[in-house]
Amino acid sequence: MRIAKAHGLGNDFLLVEDRDVPADFGPWARRLCDRHKGVGADGVLRYRLEPPDVHMRLINADGGEVELSGNGVRCLAAYTRFKGWLPERHTVRTPSGPRPVSVTRLAEARFRVETELGAPLLRSDEIPCALQPPRGPVVDHPLDVLGERVLVTAVSMGNPHCSVFTQGVADDALLHRLGPALERHPFFPKRTNVEFVSVTSRSELRVRFWERGVGPTQASGTGSAGAFVASVLKGLAERRVVVVCDGGRLEMEWPEGGGVRQTGEVEILIEGDWLQ
Numbered sequence: 595m596r597i598a599k600a601h602g603l604g605n606d607f608l609l610v611e612d613r614d615v616p617a618d619f620g621p622w623a624r625r626l627c628d629r630h631k632g633v634g635a636d637g638v639l640r641y642r643l644e645p646p647d648v649h650m651r652l653i654n655a656d657g658g659e660v661e662l663s664g665n666g667v668r669c670l671a672a673y674t675r676f677k678g679w680l681p682e683r684h685t686v687r688t689p690s691g692p693r694p695v696s697v698t699r700l701a702e703a704r705f706r707v708e709t710e711l712g713a714p715l716l717r718s719d720e721i722p723c724a725l726q727p728p729r730g731p732v733v734d735h736p737l738d739v740l741g742e743r744v745l746v747t748a749v750s751m752g753n754p755h756c757s758v759f760t761q762g763v764a765d766d767a768l769l770h771r772l773g774p775a776l777e778r779h780p781f782f783p784k785r786t787n788v789e790f791v792s793v794t795s796r797s798e799l800r801v802r803f804w805e806r807g808v809g810p811t812q813a814s815g816t817g818s819a820g821a822f823v824a825s826v827l828k829g830l831a832e833r834r835v836v837v838v839c840d841g842g843r844l845e846m847e848w849p850e851g852g853g854v855r856q857t858g859e860v861e862i863l864i865e866g867d868w869l870q
Contacts, residue, residue, distance in 0.1 A: 604841025664815015690752025773804025
């Protein structure tokens with residue numbers, strides 16, 4: 595089976611043609627993503643090329659399928675240009691809807707990709723959150739987590755996100771303590787991705803990530819977008835910012851009444867055969 599590996603700011607994925615993915619893909623994906631007994635990655639992107647578009651589904655490292663990955667979209671978009679399959683401007687079709695992209699080649703296997711991530715969903719029943727009656731936006735909602743009160747701001751970028759704002763950059767202890775507890779909190783019926791956000795200025799955010807079904811990641815595309823939208827909703831940021839992740843920087847824009855645009859770099863790392 596042919597595979598490729600790519601990363602967006604350290605958030606890494608294995609790319610596999612849809613026809614090669616087994617019906618019982620959970621154990622297979624967990625093995626592939628294992629960093630000691632497999633190739634190692636945060637998830638598997640299963641793709642199907644149908645020019646002028648490419649279709650994508652995402653399996654996380656825990657073997658569960660989820661709706662979307664912003665970095666995954668950019669990795670797949672870059673790979674189609676690396677292979678010469680699609681033009682610079684094309685659409686990656688995901689379970690959460692179409693995501694138009696524009697790909698610029700920077701080097702042989704390095705690309706800069708701009709993605710239209712779409713408008714954020716702000717109603718509690720769309721995210722989803724367990725609020726009755728449904729309302730939106732969900733800003734600074736108090737949750738009891740591990741014996742303490744935590745304020746969360748929740749949005750959906752096609753997948754659920756929960757932002758927690760901190761005075762300084764969240765350390766590993768906080769990430770590993772609150773991340774899994776919030777991911778599986780009953781307030782989020784489909785679980786959630788968790789962003790720990792510190793506001794450097796109105797034009798820059800520093801964010802660390804606990805990804806649903808993965809754990810800590812060096813970057814997250816939709817997570818950066820979720821943190822950005824949460825910061826705007828709280829009045830802490832302008833509508834054009836840079837999000838600084840552990841793995842690098844993403845440029846973000848959210849025009850009034852429009853969708854979120856995101857730009858960042860991607861590298862294609864390897865192509866090869868999985869022999870198991």
